[in-house]
Amino acid sequence: MxxxxxxxxxxxxxxxxxxxxxxxxxxIPSGKPEFGEFQYNGIMALAKKNQENPQELAKKIAExxxxxxxxxxxxxxxxxxxxxxxxxxxxLKYSEELLLEENWFEKKESKKIIIDYGGPNVAKIxxxxxxxxxxIGEALKRLAKCLGHDVIGDxxxxxxxxxxxxxxxxxxxxxxxxSCFQADYQKEKVxxxxxxxxxxxxxxxxxxxxxxxxxKVMEQARNITYLLQQNHPGYKALWRSIxxxxxxxxxxxxxxxxxxxxxxxGESDAEKIIPEMMEYLNQKNIIKESEGAKIIxxxxxxxxxxxxxxxxxxxxxxxxxETTDLxxxxxRKKIYNPDEIWYVVDKRQELHFxxxxxxxxxxxxLNDSTKLEFIGFGTMNGKDGKPFKTRDxxxxxxxxxxxxxxxxxxxxxxxxxxxxxxxxxxxxxxxxTIKFADFLSHRSTDYxxxxxxxxxxxxxxxxxxxxxxxxxxxxxxxxxxKEVHFTKLKGTSDKKVLLQILNFQKVLENSFSxxxxxxxxxxxxxxxxxxxxxxxxxxxxxxxxxxxxNTWIALTKLVFKMNQTLxxxxxxxxxxxx
RNA sequence: GUUCCUGUAGCUCAGUUGGAUAGAGCGUUUGCCUCCGGAGCAAAAGGUAAAGGGUUCAAAUCCCUUCAGGAACACCA
Numbered sequence: 126m127x128x129x130x131x132x133x134x135x136x137x138x139x140x141x142x143x144x145x146x147x148x149x150x151x152x153i154p155s156g157k158p159e160f161g162e163f164q165y166n167g168i169m170a171l172a173k174k175n176q177e178n179p180q181e182l183a184k185k186i187a188e189x190x191x192x193x194x195x196x197x198x199x200x201x202x203x204x205x206x207x208x209x210x211x212x213x214x215x216x217l218k219y220s221e222e223l224l225l226e227e228n229w230f231e232k233k234e235s236k237k238i239i240i241d242y243g244g245p246n247v248a249k250i251x252x253x254x255x256x257x258x259x260x261i262g263e264a265l266k267r268l269a270k271c272l273g274h275d276v277i278g279d280x281x282x283x284x285x286x287x288x289x290x291x292x293x294x295x296x297x298x299x300x301x302x303x304s305c306f307q308a309d310y311q312k313e314k315v316x317x318x319x320x321x322x323x324x325x326x327x328x329x330x331x332x333x334x335x336x337x338x339x340x341k342v343m344e345q346a347r348n349i350t351y352l353l354q355q356n357h358p359g360y361k362a363l364w365r366s367i368x369x370x371x372x373x374x375x376x377x378x379x380x381x382x383x384x385x386x387x388x389x390x391g392e393s394d395a396e397k398i399i400p401e402m403m404e405y406l407n408q409k410n411i412i413k414e415s416e417g418a419k420i421i422x423x424x425x426x427x428x429x430x431x432x433x434x435x436x437x438x439x440x441x442x443x444x445x446x447e448t449t450d451l452x453x454x455x456x457r458k459k460i461y462n463p464d465e466i467w468y469v470v471d472k473r474q475e476l477h478f479x480x481x482x483x484x485x486x487x488x489x490x491l492n493d494s495t496k497l498e499f500i501g502f503g504t505m506n507g508k509d510g511k512p513f514k515t516r517d518x519x520x521x522x523x524x525x526x527x528x529x530x531x532x533x534x535x536x537x538x539x540x541x542x543x544x545x546x547x548x549x550x551x552x553x554x555x556x557x558t559i560k561f562a563d564f565l566s567h568r569s570t571d572y573x574x575x576x577x578x579x580x581x582x583x584x585x586x587x588x589x590x591x592x593x594x595x596x597x598x599x600x601x602x603x604x605x606x607k608e609v610h611f612t613k614l615k616g617t618s619d620k621k622v623l624l625q626i627l628n629f630q631k632v633l634e635n636s637f638s639x640x641x642x643x644x645x646x647x648x649x650x651x652x653x654x655x656x657x658x659x660x661x662x663x664x665x666x667x668x669x670x671x672x673x674x675n676t677w678i679a680l681t682k683l684v685f686k687m688n689q690t691l692x693x694x695x696x697x698x699x700x701x702x703x
Numbered sequence: 704g705u706u707c708c709u710g711u712a713g714c715u716c717a718g719u720u721g722g723a724u725a726g727a728g729c730g731u732u733u734g735c736c737u738c739c740g741g742a743g744c745a746a747a748a749g750g751u752a753a754a755g756g757g758u759u760c761a762a763a764u765c766c767c768u769u770c771a772g773g774a775a776c777a778c779c780a
Contacts, residue, residue: 147720151720153719154719156722156724156725156726157723157724164722166720166721166722166723170720170721173759173760179760202723203722203723204722204760206723285780286780287779287780336779337779416777418778420777420778428706429706429707430705430706430707431706431776433776434777435777436778439778441778443778445777446780472708473774474775474780475774476776480777504774506773510772510773538742565715566715567716567717569708570716571708572715573714573715573716578714578729581728583743584728584729585727586742588742589743591742592740592741593742593743596739603739631719635719643716644717644719647727650727657743657744658744660739660743661735662744664738664739665739666739667738667739703742
């Protein structure tokens, strides 16, 4: 069992023996290292609850804690803080276990979890705004897997709404003679479509602008959307061809980012579900008519802000993304029967998911055994506080951001890496830089997106972690293949590394429960910083004391292993050299 | 207008059941390569925590008021 947790449980037992029931004991790294390495702050609250003197209670408990041989020192300070110092021998023993054991961190009970992330819109460019859903979703997926869960990732494409109607209208306006616009067109896909992905990307903003400015154009776009949803052969074929073009590009970018999906489902996959779901909902008698639309009322008396009804069928007979999201839940329940479904989406969509979640429960599509979780993330804003735009007012594509950071990365690389290898490695590092920067703040925080900052390679950044990791690997290789064990500590910076290692399990668990990756990046930084401090204070390979050298190599191996594991969770690749 | 979120160092952000002298990176200033990869290590300076009040032995954290910024509020997704 995890060392810290074992000590916490033991302290809890001691408290219980003294007649104090506490829910859990939490040891935190000491804020004042001169007093101890870890501290327990729970005594003060306990004393208050029992109307006792906190200092006396702390002294009484501390006295009993001294019998634990893992503690080198136990002391009381201030109003009732208990400060703990661990013995080197206990740390060495625990570190040895971590290094040797196959399952060196604890898993949780296994749940089946579907994660809905990525959420790109077909026919729109993948821009920096899409970065977070992909990054966070992928990392949460890997974290959940690491902790023993059974996870399915679904990209959930935006491929069935009005935006498709707009784009198709624009194509029809430009190329009215395409085969798919002819009567009795029956082919699967449009063979004469003269359009590349770059064309598609340009089409959408133009189409959208036209529709917004002219109600007639909007009406036409809506009508095409309706026809598409009615499986009109020509529009459906055009839609399939657009999907092909767009998906190919998306898959390329996601692959670069080490983001992979188990399912490439989209809104359009709800199409086949909707009729049976509508029938079910009709039987349940919860569909209402309102202003020509079919809705489900999901408002509650307790709502402070009126929650609008879920819009099932719009007045123009098309379905909304509320309908497709509800139908997707229906299908996921039927096929996978998951314990949890997570939605990693922009936090501005919270109301939408509140509606969908409520409707799914109200209609008994899901019962309480399936947990729906909205995992909203903050917006990447420009310096003006508005969603990020490039200088000319456009969005910055993921590809452009990647190129930008890649060029900057090349400047720092060693000269001996040349040609194709330089291209490949600079891309790997650039992606690591971008991801690390994106994970740095709390998931739900809006943050200022500054391309220059994303290029930064100094300090708390991806390259820093990658550099340290590579240097460790290089050292391990130079040390040769001899068997190493944790046997002796100098008790200075080497002990600090072992203390930092104690927090590993908690970091994983906290990160999992908060669904935020910033704790992992923060931990990676501190772990590596402390290791680098140790590294610069000592000459490992020329150390004369064999037991010390042995321990130090083992320590390097352990930190390296932790870096590997955590970077793997963040989906950041470690290059061979840089 | 209603509801919610945010306000912490020059900038970007952390802050673990309320805990000790509020942390980190960047930027600024200054040390450290005879030596395992210097994209490194060490240190200094930098704070009325938006403002005011309350609860508490103890508040960035909980409560109230005010100010400022942002977001959401059914036929876009």
